[in-house]
Amino acid sequence: MAQRISSINSLSAVCEATGADVTEVAKAVGLDSRIGAKFLQASVGFGGSCFQKDILNLVYICECLNLPEVAAYWQQNIFEFDYLVLNFTSIAKMVIKRICCIGAGYVGGPTCSVMALKCPDIIITVVDKSKERIMQWNSEKLPIYEPGLDDVVKTCRGRNLFFSTDIETAIIEADLIFISVNTPAKSFGIGKGRAADLKYVEGAARMIAKVATGDKVVVEKSTVPVRAAESILKILRANNKPGVSYQILSNPEFLAEGTAIDDLINADRVLIGGEDTPEGQAAIEKLCWAANAFLAQRISSINSLSAVCEATGADVTEVAKAVGLDSRIGAKFLQASVGFGGSCFQKDILNLVYICECLNLPEVAAYWQQVIDMNEYQKSRFSGKVIEALFNTVTDKRIALLGFAFKKNTGDTRESPAIHVSKTLLDEGAKLHIYDPKVDHKQIMYDLTHACVTDDPEKVKNSVSIHDDPYSATSGTHAIVLCTEWDEFVSLDYEKIYDGMMKPAYIFDGRKILDHSQLLKIGFHVETIGKRLCRPLVNRIWGSPYQI
Ligand SMILES: NC(=O)C1=CN([C@@H]2O[C@H](COP(=O)(O)OP(=O)(O)OC[C@H]3O[C@@H](n4cnc5c(N)ncnc54)[C@H](O)[C@@H]3O)[C@@H](O)[C@H]2O)C=CC1
Numbered sequence: 140m141a142q143r144i145s146s147i148n149s150l151s152a153v154c155e156a157t158g159a160d161v162t163e164v165a166k167a168v169g170l171d172s173r174i175g176a177k178f179l180q181a182s183v184g185f186g187g188s189c190f191q192k193d194i195l196n197l198v199y200i201c202e203c204l205n206l207p208e209v210a211a212y213w214q215q216n217i218f219e220f221d222y223l224v225l226n227f228t229s230i231a232k233m234v235i236k237r238i239c240c241i242g243a244g245y246v247g248g249p250t251c252s253v254m255a256l257k258c259p260d261i262i263i264t265v266v267d268k269s270k271e272r273i274m275q276w277n278s279e280k281l282p283i284y285e286p287g288l289d290d291v292v293k294t295c296r297g298r299n300l301f302f303s304t305d306i307e308t309a310i311i312e313a314d315l316i317f318i319s320v321n322t323p324a325k326s327f328g329i330g331k332g333r334a335a336d337l338k339y340v341e342g343a344a345r346m347i348a349k350v351a352t353g354d355k356v357v358v359e360k361s362t363v364p365v366r367a368a369e370s371i372l373k374i375l376r377a378n379n380k381p382g383v384s385y386q387i388l389s390n391p392e393f394l395a396e397g398t399a400i401d402d403l404i405n406a407d408r409v410l411i412g413g414e415d416t417p418e419g420q421a422a423i424e425k426l427c428w429a430a431n432a433f434l435a436q437r438i439s440s441i442n443s444l445s446a447v448c449e450a451t452g453a454d455v456t457e458v459a460k461a462v463g464l465d466s467r468i469g470a471k472f473l474q475a476s477v478g479f480g481g482s483c484f485q486k487d488i489l490n491l492v493y494i495c496e497c498l499n500l501p502e503v504a505a506y507w508q509q510v511i512d513m514n515e516y517q518k519s520r521f522s523g524k525v526i527e528a529l530f531n532t533v534t535d536k537r538i539a540l541l542g543f544a545f546k547k548n549t550g551d552t553r554e555s556p557a558i559h560v561s562k563t564l565l566d567e568g569a570k571l572h573i574y575d576p577k578v579d580h581k582q583i584m585y586d587l588t589h590a591c592v593t594d595d596p597e598k599v600k601n602s603v604s605i606h607d608d609p610y611s612a613t614s615g616t617h618a619i620v621l622c623t624e625w626d627e628f629v630s631l632d633y634e635k636i637y638d639g640m641m642k643p644a645y646i647f648d649g650r651k652i653l654d655h656s657q658l659l660k661i662g663f664h665v666e667t668i669g670k671r672l673c674r675p676l677v678n679r680i681w682g683s684p685y686q687i
């Protein structure tokens with residue numbers, strides 16, 4: 140709870156510096172049922188006899204347990220003093236008959252498909268500069284895997300839903316244009332790796348300015364830093380032509396991959412910010428970040444406690460259950476794991492950190508940086524655990540990696556913890572046998588031979604085999620490392636798998652989804668997150684009095 144207060148207080152500083160209203164941010168963040176509305180009141184800081192003392196105690200315990208990363212993470216709550224603006228701008232009473240969405244990715248594709256399903260009278264064209272992506276959207280095998288998406292696309296495609304590379308025509312014909320292009324972290328220049336790269340948003344705005352011929356409502360759906368709408372407006376208005384007018388709205392998307400269709404149909408909240416209240420617009424733009432920062436922080440918090448549980452013999456699942464029963468905290472997003480992945484959490488938080496630094500708010504920047512640091516620590520800790528258990532060497536050992544996507548029910552591998560784990564094991568000389576039910580083989584090889592992962596792609600190619608089924612992936616291996624929580628992994632025939640493995644056979648469950656007692660019964664050595672199942676390795680100290 141103290142962390143929630145510190146988090147909203149940290150954002151109050153950002154709001155003061157950027158002109159957003161922290162109350163609106165808190166209201167909208169609290170509408171996310173995974174976060175909840177309680178204990179989000181920004182204030183001069185938390186007091187009372189418990190919060191500070193309890194956190195300091197946790198920090199002290201972590202230091203004693205030799206968990207300095209976890210101690211530093213919680214210490215930040217002490218250092219750190221220490222957006223629902225439903226602004227329904229009447230869209231000039233325009234009747235929207237045609238919509239164009241620029242960007243046919245994980246957001247643009249599913250969002251427009253559901254919109255087409257729900258609004259059969261509106262014609263929706265999703266455009267993208269990638270010919271390959273559009274070709275896939277028009278084929279039997281869609282470019283992204285999302286439960287329920289195939290059926291929605293089948294119902295609407297060719298009726299009122301179209302996918303095209305003809306961006307200009309779609310813009311000209313549309314009354315309303317969504318900008319749903321990617322906003323990755325900059326890969327070079329000032330703010331490299333952290334600041335949001337808005338070149339694609341700018342490119343889309345310039346394209347609209349160039350070809351638009353009538354009145355347009357432009358809706359910024361990409362996650363952008365505060366005041367990006369202003370830049371879009373500047374570009375559009377500076378290139379104004381007679382008979383053309385623009386209204387800019389912000390409508391950040393909160394869908395999560397793997398549950399996108401349900402999130403779109405049963406959204407916790409829909410936020411629309413308009414020009415007439417600049418604070419409102421700033422708050423709306425800030426929201427996607429704020430919500431993502433809170434969500435990622437919940438995972439890093441429970442992951443930090445998983446390290447404490449492993450060191451003390453407690454079970455993090457029980458801890459999460461008990462903590463989540465407090466209605467001010469809530470039970471969702473408290474699943475300890477190998478670390479969070481995905482295209483947004485890391486980039487959005489790094490961007491928040493960067494902006495805080497630019498706003499001269501170093502304490503706030505350090506506070507949120509800890510969420511990323513804890514995630515890196517968790518991924519390294521898990522990989523380290525695998526190596527340590529396998530007698531501190533995995534050179535030439537065959538290791539099966541089950542799951543490569545960043546979470547179940549998606550084929551997306553962006554920032555997947557599996558990449559981090561694979562890299563560590565490959566660097567140590569392991570031979571990897573990888574299976575994921577939805578990730579393309581080509582994508583796995585692309586991720587593992589990328590310059591960020593290796594400077595010797597040929598060596599990686601020789602050390603990685605990708606399989607079409609879990610039994611061939613695990614056959615003859617020394618260990619199984621489970622990185623994604625696919626349901627099918629729970630019901631595999633582990634007796635058969637055990638029989639086909641080298642002995643002793645190890646299994647490392649990075650998602651806490653398997654039946655550990657059953658696996659132990661079969662004969663596996665089992666390790667997981669946040670619960671000690673095997674006796675810790677004892678460091679032998681020669682000549683120590685304990686050996687006498
Ligand atoms: N992936 C997710 O779950 C969520 C993403 N977001 C945000 O939504 C935005 C889009 O994310 P994704 O859909 O994941 O990205 P994505 O990378 O899957 O798709 C973006 C698409 O935009 C296209 N594009 C870029 N510039 C273009 C231009 N000028 N003209 C035509 N096409 C262009 C790219 O070719 C690409 O296919 C980002 O800002 C992201 O932060 C928000 C909520 C959820």
Ligand SMILES: O=C(O)[C@H]1O[C@H](OP(=O)(O)OP(=O)(O)OC[C@H]2O[C@@H](n3ccc(=O)[nH]c3=O)[C@H](O)[C@@H]2O)[C@H](O)[C@@H](O)[C@@H]1O
Binds near residue numbers: 392397473478
């Ligand atoms: O801005 C975005 O792009 C989106 O980012 C996240 O959605 P997404 O990244 O698709 O997936 P999440 O369900 O949030 O999971 C992110 C990562 O956290 C991990 N996670 C999640 C929950 C949990 O309890 N523990 C945990 O480790 C997942 O396995 C995954 O690796 C947010 O949940 C969406 O609301 C937001 O719209």
